[in-house]
Amino acid sequence: MTITPGRTRTAPRRPRRRPPAGPRHSLPPLITSDQVAHTPAPPPEEPAPTRSHRAPARRSYLRAAFVRCALYLTPLSVAAAAAEPLAAVPWPVPLATLLLGWAAAQALTCTGVSVARRAGPSAAARWVGGGFAAVAGLWCALVWVAPHALVGPYRGLALIIGLGGLGTLATVTAALVTRSEAAIVVWSLPCWLLAASALAEPWIGRTAEVGLLLPAAIVVVLVRAFQPVLLPGAGGRRTRLSPADLRRGGGYLVIGASQAVLVGLVWQAGPSGSTAPFWLPLLLAVPILEALIGWHTGQVEAGLDTTENGADYRKHVRSVTLITIVGLLPPFAVGVALALAAYQLPAAKTSAMVLGLAGGTLLGGVFAVTYLLAARSRTGIAATLAAAPPLVTVLLPMLPLPSSGRLPDAVAVLAATHLAGLLVVALTAQPAPTADEPRRTS
Known part of the structure; x- marks a missing residue:
């Protein structure tokens, strides 16, 4: 993915069509991949209802x-x-x-x-x-x-x-x-x-x-x-490029490198000669997660037009985030269930294949959480979350802790990262306050 x-909060905002008497929010919009600088500004002499602009x-x-x-x-x-x-x-x-x-x-x-x-x-x-x-x-x-x-x-x-x-x-x-x-x-x-x-x-x-x-x-x-x-x-x-663009580009560089290392770790830790259990959940999860993240960013940006003041906008963002977290829970639940089921299987090879399925499912969920945070301009947090699993997986053998093997350790780290990512998404749902917030309340 x-x-x-x-777009960051410091980026120039696009012209928006708004009702003549309605208040405006101070937060600039997010730009999704299907809205990058190709939406022409509406003519000011043709005002239209706010909701029709975002439809x-x-x-x-x-x-x-x-x-x-x-x-x-x-x-x-x-x-x-x-x-x-x-x-x-x-x-x-x-x-x-x-x-x-x-x-x-x-x-x-x-x-x-x-x-x-x-x-x-x-x-x-x-x-x-x-x-x-x-x-x-x-x-x-x-x-x-x-x-x-x-x-x-x-x-x-x-x-x-x-x-x-x-x-x-x-x-x-x-x-x-x-x-x-x-x-x-x-x-x-x-x-x-x-x-x-x-x-x-x-x-x-x-x-x-x-x-x-x-x-x-x-x-x-x-x-x-x-x-x-x-x-x-x-x-x-x-x-x-501005310094902000370069910082965000560096954050995405860390995200991409960490994701590639994670793929390599799970692949090499899996059963030899069997890659289908690892790739299958990723292939199935990509379309669903793409649609979920696209819906989330679109709804957050649409809230700038559909709400009347800053308090309503924050409430709207929290509601959208709650729905998004519910959509991100199935990969975590399925991955943990598969990991627990793998330990109940008697055959070692079958258990490893089920663990590979669990690793691929959790990996898709971690990717989704990371991209969601980055799309919400939380690039530093997203980069930290993406880099944590490879670092922890590399450091685990050096610690005096019991280990069940590379694949079980990788699955456990991915599950913990997925859960931490869900908590971070919930905690960062609140939009950052602005200096002119009191003047924009109705």
Whole structure:
């Protein structure tokens, strides 16, 4: 999940249509990924009821969540189509690619939205392209100096796999910041077809053409994603990021890196040769959590128009947060139930598979809580919450405490983090007071 962050409270606000005599709130709106600087200001001579202004935004969050989930299928389809080359390299190669690419995608999406809002999609695409070009250069240097035990005997294959993964994540990031998700989904259909062909290989026979066509499909969709930069005369004006943008980008960098490390920890701690129990809950949770977070941010922003004063707005936010917490409880409950059920199974392999399911379910819930806090401009808290599980999992073996194994420890840490995240979401539901709050009450 790469959810475009919301606008901070210090950012310039968009023009709003409001009733002539109604009071205004002092909190600036949150910007969700389907509302990034593309809503034209309404003409002042045509006043309309307050609720009608937010109706399209309220209806669009499901459509935006669906398009983003379809966009996220592109990296998954590339990974499925490249299953055979991935099996030929050691596990540090895909994990290092995920770490570099996912961290860069989070940070560049956050800062790229600010660049797009100030300087247009061309400048945002150029910013994303420059960032991923730097990451690609770093990957080439790492492959060049890494020992054979980490990259395997085929350095060229490891280099191509890493560049392909980084290129795919760069495509998704560019689509998010330039608001071209739907077009990139259409151009990604060849990658989906190649993935389907690779998955159907045991039934229809060997398809060696997949390995030859996949790099071409990645390049084609990559060129389309960065079309604003490649078109003549589409240079766009340059812009400098503010210190607040850089801090938020650093927070998202920590979030992305921590999430990638968590994925690697749960994957390596799981049963050898079995990854389906780990990935299945994540795949099922992403669409639901995308819709839930989109609904939450949309309702919080809509409250700026539907409430009459600051006290009503805070009450509205608390109600929306309560509903959101109820929606985030099922992953925690299901994950804990699966973890408890795993200890009742007699077979060790079956127990490990159920624990893998529990880990994937709890991991999806932790991701959702983290993104929700970041979308509510609580980036520092979200980064701290995301970085806590990897640090605790690494420090646990050093402590004089009994351990049941890497996978049970990881599941226990994820459960504790999920519960702590729910409490943090509840405690941070209260909007920050402002200096002019007394003058805005009715």
